[in-house]
Amino acid sequence: MRLLNVHTYALHEFIGTDIPYYAILSHCWESEEVTFQALKAGEAAQMKGWIKIKGCCEQAIEEGLNYAWIDTCCIDKSSSAELSEAINSMFTWYQMAESCYVYLSDVFFKPYAPTFNGSDPEWLKSFQSSKWFTRGWTLQELLAPGTVVFFDKNWKEFGTKESLEDQVISITGIRHLFDFEKASIAQRFSWASKRETTRIEDTAYCLMGIFGVNMPLLYGEGAAAFLRLQLEILKISNDETLFAWEDPSLSHVCHTR
Structure with a gap:
């Protein structure tokens, strides 16, 4: 498993069970994501996707963690063998993470609002319309981690899977947010159908x-x-x-x- 040092932005390889505590990022891919090659070449800070890397690392530091896993730069996608191994391991990696940070680039939390009011129609509509809820890969990123924290485009935290459970259930139709294994196969397929x-x-x-x-x-x-x-x-x-x-x-x- 390859992890990003949140202090130095250097990549480190870990094998077997010798894996330190780490945070993990969930997001939707957009233009100019920081890839493995871009990070190694020192080009990352000039790319649009750098805000995700920097924000994830800063949150991890606040949580007392030294490493993070980010799919854009922690996988060398030019290697088909590495990509296959990563995709087959990804669910486990999300399960193992200390925290999963969900970065919603299409949600903007008002600067003057001290907390997210889940019953506020304006904010509920903003949250509901995020494209993160429409992507196939983010389904496992919602279900696998024990701790899921939501952030807006400016990396302002506005809730967790636990605190926003009712809203997330309303958006996704998934009532087994914390025990998905109890759902039938048909139910699990239905979650992914849209x-x-x-x-x-x-x-x-x-x-x-x-x-x-x-x-x-x-x-x-x-x-x-x-x-x-x-x-x-x-x-x-x-x-x-x-x-x-x-x-x-x-x-x-x-x-x-």
């Missing part, structure tokens, strides 16, 4: 951790990835609700993460 990913294959790959399965990545296989996912689930589960999803609609999978 979410989008860039690649058709990622519709399946982003759900592997939620169902507790692993499989090799085969970008280019298209909707066949979803069938492979079902077959892997069938190996470990007797839940017959799986068959309610034999012919899923994948037509919505055409937007960005």
Whole structure:
């Protein structure tokens, strides 16, 4: 596992169980994200995505943590083997994190508002409309971590998964925010049915951790990835609700993460 030192912004490799405490970032990919290559080349601070890196590291420091995991720069995506390992491990990495920081670049918290009022219609509408709730990969990032903290575009904290539980349930329809394993297979698939990913294959790959399965990545296989996912689930589960999803609609999978 590769982690970012939040003090020096240097990347460090950790193997096996020798992994320090760390924070983890959840966000939607946008333009000029800081990649592994950009960080190594010293170009990160000039990129738009630097606000995410810097904000995540500053929050981790406040929490007394020395490391953070950020998907844009902690994975060398030029290595197909590393990418496959990371995607198969990602759910566990979110589970293991001390805190998950959800950065919502499309939500702006008013400077004069001391706290987030979850019943305020204006703010509830802003929160509800965040694209973070429409992306496939962010589903596991909501469910896996024990602690999820929400931040607006200026890195102002305005709530947690626990304090905003009612609002998050209203937005997502997920009542098993803290015990997703108790939900049926059909329920878990329904949570993802209205979410989008860039690649058709990622519709399946982003759900592997939620169902507790692993499989090799085969970008280019298209909707066949979803069938492979079902077959892997069938190996470990007797839940017959799986068959309610034999012919899923994948037509919505055409937007960005």
